[in-house]
Amino acid sequence: MNKHAIMYRNLSQEDLIKSGAFSLPMAIDALKRSLIQYRDNEILFPEKIVQVFNEETNERINCLPATLLPEKLCGVKWVSVFPPNPVKYGTQNLSAIITLSSIENGYPVCVMDGTLCSNMRVAAVGALAADLLARQDAESIGFIGAGEQAKMHLLGMKSVRPNLKVCRVAAKTVEDERIFVKSVKPLFPDMEFVVCNTVLEDAIRDSDIIVTATSAQAPLLKPEWIKKGAFYSHVGGYECDYRVIQMADKLVCDDWDVVKHRLSTITRVYKEGLITDSDISGNLVEIFDGSRPGRESDDEFIVFSAAGLSYVDIAIAHDMFRRSEEKDAGTMVALQEKMVFEHENLAEFVEI
Numbered sequence: 001m002n003k004h005a006i007m008y009r010n011l012s013q014e015d016l017i018k019s020g021a022f023s024l025p026m027a028i029d030a031l032k033r034s035l036i037q038y039r040d041n042e043i044l045f046p047e048k049i050v051q052v053f054n055e056e057t058n059e060r061i062n063c064l065p066a067t068l069l070p071e072k073l074c075g076v077k078w079v080s081v082f083p084p085n086p087v088k089y090g091t092q093n094l095s096a097i098i099t100l101s102s103i104e105n106g107y108p109v110c111v112m113d114g115t116l117c118s119n120m121r122v123a124a125v126g127a128l129a130a131d132l133l134a135r136q137d138a139e140s141i142g143f144i145g146a147g148e149q150a151k152m153h154l155l156g157m158k159s160v161r162p163n164l165k166v167c168r169v170a171a172k173t174v175e176d177e178r179i180f181v182k183s184v185k186p187l188f189p190d191m192e193f194v195v196c197n198t199v200l201e202d203a204i205r206d207s208d209i210i211v212t213a214t215s216a217q218a219p220l221l222k223p224e225w226i227k228k229g230a231f232y233s234h235v236g237g238y239e240c241d242y243r244v245i246q247m248a249d250k251l252v253c254d255d256w257d258v259v260k261h262r263l264s265t266i267t268r269v270y271k272e273g274l275i276t277d278s279d280i281s282g283n284l285v286e287i288f289d290g291s292r293p294g295r296e297s298d299d300e301f302i303v304f305s306a307a308g309l310s311y312v313d314i315a316i317a318h319d320m321f322r323r324s325e326e327k328d329a330g331t332m333v334a335l336q337e338k339m340v341f342e343h344e345n346l347a348e349f350v351e352i
């Protein structure tokens with residue numbers, strides 16, 4: 001091969017799944033590693049670039065770079081969020097592509113589907129928070145919202161709390177709830193699934209772990225439904241009654257400085273002056289590294305809210321890439337076979 005050839009591995013979602021890269025334990029390990037690396041200034045994490053195409057619907061494409069210095073890898077997630085897609089075309093809202101480059105020579109080494117990684121990251125973050133903050137003996141989980149994030153969250157939660165036995169789900173339509181059960185039941189034949197026929201309260205009462213992951217912007221989760229000692233992972237935008245945030249014994253975020261500038265329920269409560277910075281019990285990394293306490297009693301009600309930290313996507317993408325590479329999965333693609341002026345008969349093709 002010409003020494004100027006540049007090759008990269010192309011990994012479709014199917015390549016990733018078949019090569020064993022759809023692994024929640026692997027994603028959680030990558031998350032843990034990257035939280036510590038970021039704390040120790042071993043990750044470069046520049047500002048994201050956001051391009052909004054429709055202010056009303058918030059259709060956008062974001063460009064999210066990060067560099068993992070110890071892994072010598074620089075990556076970027078190019079992610080589109082088109083909220084009208086499900087209703088307008090019956091297709092998914094989010095799609096992403098990730099490019100990884102070596103920082104030894106700067107060349108790209110991998111282009112992969114980023115939707116799987118992105119969704120795994122959201123679930124891994126919720127799962128690590130649950131591992132640190134949910135009761136050890138949690139046996140039941142209740143979902144409001146039954147979409148992609150909810151499904152992936154169940155996988156994450158089950159990897160940190162394998163004793164979960166009952167899963168209740170409530171969504172906007174019974175159809176959404178049924179699709180949820182149909183998708184995840186084959187993965188967990190030991191679990192009991194309860195479709196709540198859009199009665200949100202039925203999904204929440206008696207649940208040790210609560211997840212809201214909806215496209216709604218409304219106070220769906222009510223404080224009076226919440227069981228003593230529950231852990232609540234708030235995934236979407238505005239999804240719970242303000243009193244749920246106010247009654248929490250602990251409020252934990254992936255990164256409060258980031259969450260503070262977003263549009264989640266906790267941010268609204270903060271902006272209305274109902275909580276202050278001192279009400280935040282810590283960031284996920286501080287609970288993980290032990291510098292702040294996690295759960296201190298079985299009775300505490302703990303809320304976790306995440307804004308999403310995209311350096312974690314790149315850390316997970318790195319591990320997915322390595323695992324797929326070990327299996328020689330995907331397709332090797334030539335970005336170039338030689339340098340521009342090394343091509344023969346260039347005069348036949350070039351326009352001057």
Ligand SMILES: NC(=O)c1ccc[n+]([C@@H]2O[C@H](COP(=O)([O-])OP(=O)(O)OC[C@H]3O[C@@H](n4cnc5c(N)ncnc54)[C@H](O)[C@@H]3O)[C@@H](O)[C@H]2O)c1
Nearest residue numbers: 145146147148149171172176213214215216236306307308
């Ligand atoms: N925190 C993060 O890092 C992060 C990352 C990605 C997505 N998200 C957010 O997670 C949320 C869910 O995303 P998704 O990909 O699962 O969406 P999705 O479109 O796949 O699913 C949305 C779900 O919300 C339910 N829903 C909508 N309105 C409802 C209502 N009034 N009552 C009950 N259920 C209702 C629908 O039935 C559906 O099951 C979105 O708000 C998204 O922006 C957060």
